[in-house]
Amino acid sequence: MNELLRIEDLQTRFYIRDGTVNAVNGVSYSINEGEILGVVGESGCGKSVHALSIMRLIPDPPGKIESGEVWFDGQDLLTVSDEEIRQVRGGRLAMVFQDPMSSLNPAMTVGFQIEEALQLHLGMNDQQAEDRTAELLTMVGIPDASNRLDDYPHQFSGGMRQRVMIAMGLSCDPKLLIADEPTTALDVTIQAQIVDLMKRLQAELGMAVMWITHDLGVVADLAEMVNVMYAGYIVERGNVRDVFKRTRHPYTLGLLRSLPGLEADPGAELATIPGIPPDLIDLEPGCPFAARCAYANEQCWTETPVLEPTESERHTVACWRWEDIMRGAV
């Protein structure tokens, strides 16, 4: 497997009146060609900001990518010129956003919005672009696509609009598609359709996908690898089976336990993680999860843990005490 994207020590901050928001705090990992990576975490954990940093879409000011390298297809996206990054964005590296209504232009037809990208990136003429757009919309499961090119976004349902967004993302054959909570605004039966569609498209087109979500269930269903993020750090990373079945970080464990499973005893009280996520303004050193962790000791409060391999090289965890917890020594 060839490496497609490698991120080294990415750090993004926002300078606002109340202080410095440490949104992404040194994130490093890589995605292989054709891999589906799930990025999970709760609101404010930096999952979206880290993706926007990769695309260089962080508004500056107040945001600033402080350090790091983002190697994609032989280029460091953080050092290339604005012209070059525009070539990459929407072309080899595409993004689908959470809310399809606010990311589509309501005053332009759906056909025009997709054709625009094709003409810009691939230099197609009107007819080619129109044909290709109809093809793309058919591929994402929009019935009677060639007759819907002149329709406006409001004429589509929520699920159909998200399909349009995916078609737009796919228009220039990206090598990596970043999908930021693409199904969060949708109903479960529609979500199941989109997840199914994504699996099919990924198998057909062989692109890599980064799927950002707070829904652990969707990740378990779709992804191959998963990054669990908390307070701007990756706290656990590995393939889906390792992370969900041989969970090593107390936060991941807490998240999984706080969900009522469909097979679990329905009457029992739910396990909870006490407290709330830390304020990212002027984040203190030490493990970001220490304040909510039942296992935190002196070291957790003072030193920030880094990702280290567990039983398997590919399954890493940022916790000082994972071995103690696993052995039941605490």
Added chain:
Amino acid sequence: MADGNGTLAQVRGLVKHFPITRGTIRKREVGQIRAVDGVTFDLYRGETLGLVGETGSGKTTVGRTMLRLYEPTAGEVIFDGVDLMSMKGKDLDRMRRRISMIFQDPFASLNPRMTIGSIVGEPLVVHEAGNKKKRQARVQQLLELVGLNPQFVNRYPHEFSGGQQQRIGIARALALDPELVICDEPISSLDVSIQAQIVNLLDRLQDELGLTYLFIAHDLSMVRHISDRIAVMYLGKIVELADRDSIYLNPLHPYTQALMSAVPVPDPDLLETRERVILKGDIPSPANPPTGCNFHTRCPVVRTDHCPLEEPELRELRPGHWVACHYAEEFLQ
């Protein structure tokens, strides 16, 4: 649980249609959104009835119409023997003290310019309960009850996290000692680790105060956790109603089956073994619902010579297990 405590509320043939109008000066009605289209169920004292369905299924409208936040188009809601829908003025106000509501978006449902003390105390003021001193004491007590520090009475909603804001909303809902609390998606805007905290709180309050809940949600795994019985809605109608275990172990309506199989579960092993039903298409518009069985356009087991023509009635196939499907018998285990 639904034991011998009796029935607290009976909803009978509840209908709520919203008019679709054209023109501003001379408004004329050009159609109707059939948000709730004949819903009948009972609420037992002390139970939690989960009301699930997707966007546009009418579940929120049922909750709001029961409280007369919307005037119903037709139907009755008999609460403790009295029909709420025919009540007026003072009588209605008195009844409303006994029913309260928790809203989906905690921040949007709290006035940002009021302190949380006055938010939680507002129902007491409106319903003229006690004097100022008694009200203050009650507010302190309520905040403690929902796990907030009573010293925070003078703070404003924005100073609290989403989970804490929802606790404020819960305290307000409990101010007048209601018997029935309508919980309208109370956890869906919260983060996963906070959802469990709120659900446990609601569970504890029910035990301590003997509350009855109508729990409206689209998250089936949470609904299963908290409910004693579950009603599944589709396009303004109840398609299946049964106790929790029957709904999950032996769902009889094809829509319920699809809904269950679409719930994402964070377990790779379980995902490999379970059967998935992926529905085709979208939910039809409630302004123009399909004829006959309104699910026939998406149903995986539709009989085209029957389902589009005849509307299925909600039938009791097993004691306490109601389903609206012509062919539900085929799924009986």
